[in-house]
Amino acid sequence: MKTPKTLFLTWQDPISRYWFPIGRVTFDGSTYQFVYTKGVKEAEEKSAFKPLSSFPRLDEVYTSTQLFPVFANRLMSRSRPDYQRFIEWLNIPNDENDPITILARSAGERETDTLAVFPCPEIDERGQYHLYFFSHGLRHLPSSAIERINQLESGEKLWLAHEFQNPYDSQALILNTEDHYFVGYCPRYLLAEIFELLRHNSNLDVQVERVNKPPTPLQFRLLCKMSVDVVDDFRPFSSSQYNPLAESMNFRFFST
Incomplete structure (x- = not known):
């Protein structure tokens, strides 16, 4: 199975329940990169979306050698007794430890917020x-x-x-x-x-x-x-709402 290299982040308006693609995280084997996508502008205009606290500026490219907490917090801890069973539910190899692959299959949804992720096929x-x-x-x-x-x-x-x-x-x-x-x-x-x-x-x-x-x-x-x-x-997922919002590459290193 090929490991997905790109995940899109989507946000749900808690009032209208409509979903907006707002960001994209990529991994090149050594560095994670997050950018807001142009879909975030529609979320702002239609649902008064506010930037995530982890990524306060819409026009920046955030980089880190570790997976950003907003994504890492959506992973089940390997120390949990049901972790191996969870991996089996996702139908990925039992020894799979790549967080992008796990998030791509699980969607990283939590009951406590309005975010989800999905892969670029x-x-x-x-x-x-x-x-x-x-x-x-x-x-x-x-x-x-x-x-x-x-x-x-x-x-x-x-x-x-x-x-x-x-x-x-x-x-x-x-x-x-x-x-x-x-x-x-x-x-x-x-x-x-x-x-x-x-x-x-x-x-x-x-x-x-x-x-x-x-x-x-x-x-x-x-x-x-x-x-x-x-x-x-x-x-698929190549329309403008999935393209990076940042035109000038203003990099910000994310310290975890």
Whole structure:
């Protein structure tokens, strides 16, 4: 498995519940770098976003030899007795210790704040992009749907459907099984890009990557894998909102 080198940081407006991509962290093997992306300007204009305390200036490039605390705090401590089980839930090698890889798969979501991360997918040897995510909204599903999720097999196909009459999010994309069980939602912070992928390439495939049986928490129950063929010059997460905001490279070394 290729290690993701880039993670995007997204922020949710606690009032509107809308997600904005606001930043990007990269790792070159020795140095971490964080920059705000142009999506942060939309977050400012529409939802009065304020810069994160760790990164107070929008126009600077922050660098560090250690992972920035705002990301490191989203990693489970290796000293926890359930750490190895957590790595298995993510379906990555048991000896994997790269924090970018772990964050890319887990999304780094915490109940105490409004941030999440997701990776910039890379092209594999077959000319495809792959994006992994855990199905959302399972705690709102009936017990029959949870039972069906527990019975899913790796590689089983899932079907996307646009729930345009959803009163909370008209862009909601739901996941269904072939036998018409509703098994959750795509993460809201990925919706804009998934719709963009669908516009460029209708050959978008979603499969079950892994089902973590009870008593695994519902937020880590159903791991999905989305695959899409490379078409023309289109690259996911390449629109302006994902591009660095800083035009002049004002570097600031981050001391941890």
